[in-house]
Amino acid sequence: MRVLAFVGTRADLFPLGPVLVGLEESADVELHIATAVGFEGGTSREVLLDAGLRRDAHTHHDLGLFLQDSTPVGQGRLGAELSLKFLELVQSIEPDALVVLGDRWELLYAVPSALLMGVRVIHLHGGEVTEGALDERVRHALTKLADQHCVSTAGASRRVEQLGEDPARIHRTGAPGLDRFLEATPLSGSEFEEEFQVPLHRPLIVGTYHPVTAGSEESPGVVARRVFETSLRMAGTLILTNPGFDAGREEILAVLAELKQGKVPNLVIRASLGRTYPRVMATADLMVGNSSSGIIEAASFGLPAVDVGDRQKGRERGTNVIWSADNTADLETAISTALGADFSSRAPYVANPYGDGRAAGRIVQVITGSVDEPMSKVFVDACVGGVQDEQ
Template identity: 35%
Template sequence: MNRTICVVTGSRSEYGLLLPLMKRILEDNDLCLQIIATGMHLSNEFGLTYREIENDGFFINEKIETLLAADTPTGIIKSMGLGLIGFADAFNRLKPDILVVLGDRYEIMVAVQAAMIYSIPIAHIHGGEITEGAIDDSIRHAISKMSHLHFVSTSAYRDRVIQLGEQPERVFNVGAIGVDNIIELELLDRQKFEESIQFTLGEQNFLITYHPVTLSDSNSDMLITELLAALDCFPEARIVFTKPNSDADGRIISQKIDEYVQRNTERAISFTSLGQLRYLSALQHMDVIIGNSSSGIIEVPLFNKPTVNIGSRQTGRIKGPSVIDCGESRKDIAEAIVQAISGSFREGNTKANLSLYGNGNTSARIKDVLKCVNVKGIVRKKFHDIHPNRGEE
């Protein structure tokens, strides 16, 4: 009897990372792939990206609506409640052998909560990481504690998951799954990329990926205004924006980006979703990537490109020398961009460092574990105490 692996995806970026794993599960005759699409995938505002999943040849078993019109904390909490009800019904129908989730978003946490009550074994990808500037940090660790198999991207993150009390034999250091796409996808050359986005790049090009800083003392309106003001210091640069996720205040940032593009139609363009192929293709044609996304830390360095990492959202994540951390003021951001595009920095600090997040083949390694692991009794977790005798001293 085939083992059923259910993958939950709620956002475009997460799906792009999961894509190679989903393909490998689908191609394995001993495994049966189930897919649940939720969150931003089902929202017209965020591009109805569930269509990308279907266009890639996958069948979506369940679509679970979660997003409400508001992106306030109240609206997000209500979305989580709506999602929990939907996942309860979905798992009752699908009854998967293993649930696979990635990352740290709130719709993923409610999926895991429902699966935990159903005693479905949960496999979590990208646990053990630290992002002190966002509530994602707490969500990620909570998901780890509800999960039974852990696929982490570095040895330091493996140690941290074990420190949370997880059994070492169930924590696998497989590298970052995003590396697989960089190695395996045939990326678009400059001409094809420009045709795909209907926008002509210039001599200097910036890619902006900026998300709400959910634990910041400053408001999103002010923070995005500072970033956009910094970009005005580089009037010759062509700018490609990818819009934020559905976190609190995400719509404020999107609105400010739209207004900026309207004022700068000749040199700026924005996208709700570039999709994995166009996004990774964009990285190879940009001079600098600016924002506060994890991709600037994990994937971008593999293209020998610098990242300007703004503010505290990614504080605590392991970074290579091509990542420039800066403050949130327009002055700090502009100075960091100047440093990033300087010839001396690019020559000295943008050498690819695959050793930080692995050398690829991550999805194949995850698939092999999912296929072969003994799940009998796995949901009965035992806390692994790294100092078992300390209380007796």
Template identity: 35%
Template structure:
């Protein structure tokens, strides 16, 4: 290439930064790319751990910060945050003038970023489109991002077909696999016992990594959190690491319930706003079970060889590895699913590390495509009619 390609990568949470980390590093080190890292969302929120510090410690230059001023987690508060995001991204993109904007997933801050890019007539590349999470508002956001995006990097062939079904040109839809697998396959190991020690967790019982987020299309966060914590009480020897709750509607209710549980179980349970990329990967590998309703249990845990207990409808519709156990958000079924995850049979299944999301290397594939795809004329999208070969 005769000039650097300016690529704006938007990151808004600790989880999605972990998925993007490898790609960000590749772009940062490539002289053919001018990385423009745009940081927003919970990264800039003290209540969510101010995880922008992790980005700074990793040595990646931040081109712009878009503060959503996250406060109330009800519909009005989130709508206000999205409005601030739209204005902030608009100003950032006007200053940075990227050639291409990269967004991942289905969060409301990604919708604000894509809207601003669309209005600025900037090409958009979307990672993890075509998936389903039927218990979430995120489902609609993800599909809206698909229709705004010009290039699509999906994690599996069924998702590629779904994006094409939505009218996207097949030549612009790429099955690259899930970039989160790179985190588990390439990230440096941190001794799990050292991590647990810093969290004040003792003992030698089974280790649970628990992440539970609101199901945003339902209003039962407090009841679901109680069902989860009551089920965990059935395993009194277990050591439990809870990770922080998303900035979604009713997130504070769930967090309060988890804080109360930790207070009742000193020495064996801890709630961490953000473990950070390396510590999270290490605890995930060491865990006897991943429990909750995070996409990490569906996508990353299987490649780590860790059984997953997936609770409720939040991830309904995603492809499943055989090591994922689904259950509803009731204490008896959660308890039984955890017991099954700890069984020898499920441990043997998980040890096979089977996954429908590829075999790693997605970040490199996305990097190469971002630098090679032609951008001229991409803004003029046409609706692709099914019937032609894809």
């Protein structure tokens, strides 16, 4: 079976990584991986290896497209190029299935190309809700384009079914990104200092702030500065990572560059934590920001998280997450509460609604079994009030 996976950014790659490794190890699969959008200057090859893939176990297709202009116009222009290049790739390798994860805008340019060529689409992380991001609409659109759905929670499964998808095509596998964390151990003080060139002082806070792409009235740079500066005042050591490839990214990057130039002694700024991410999560005392990681992944470590603003509004979450408005007073209150002895002592016992960290094997089974399923889909009408709508 020939499988093509599309990866747009590091944010997609590392949750998808355990599935790609599982496909590499399957004797029945010839794995191809296409990369574009979020990897500058041919860097994607090394990033794939950093995610745990083997150099000689798959075929890599770098489409040579990097998003330098993250405005809506820039996204649209690059998307048009991606649509053509991805169509040409699908024509050349003739995959049996395309695997995609999540809700990124670039998938609206890649997935239809596969659909037009009669390729089965296996979609991961459908059915979730993020009301403060355009990702919300993209995710549900991809659900209707997909043939098989590997969902992470019971609520996600229910929503995909509400969209008219056949329950036989919906598979509650859990979130594959959690598979990376089963054996993660905390960094010692010396390991931390060797990796980041600063001493580890408690509390260790990890933060990421992404633009709010649906309904925000305030500049993402202004809000990001507020989140970063508040976190910095309350941290012993603060690690910040770059935002995703959304409109407003440059404003946040400018704030990060300014903070980095200030050479604050307890501040670390990285584009991405890459392979060290699981061990940093195991070491941290708190996550702050509006990344999905604070909701999906932090619970696997029993790690308190402060979810800021509306980007992740509506997403299922464990009791380790505190929501905060993006003003300074509420942020200070939420961070103080999350770091407090009472809350931090309860967080390790949270049940993660996104699964048990063994999703990849289940997803690989869905992918390899998809060739036996028909290409035509039945729209399953929902029952309203127990009565089937016959109109």
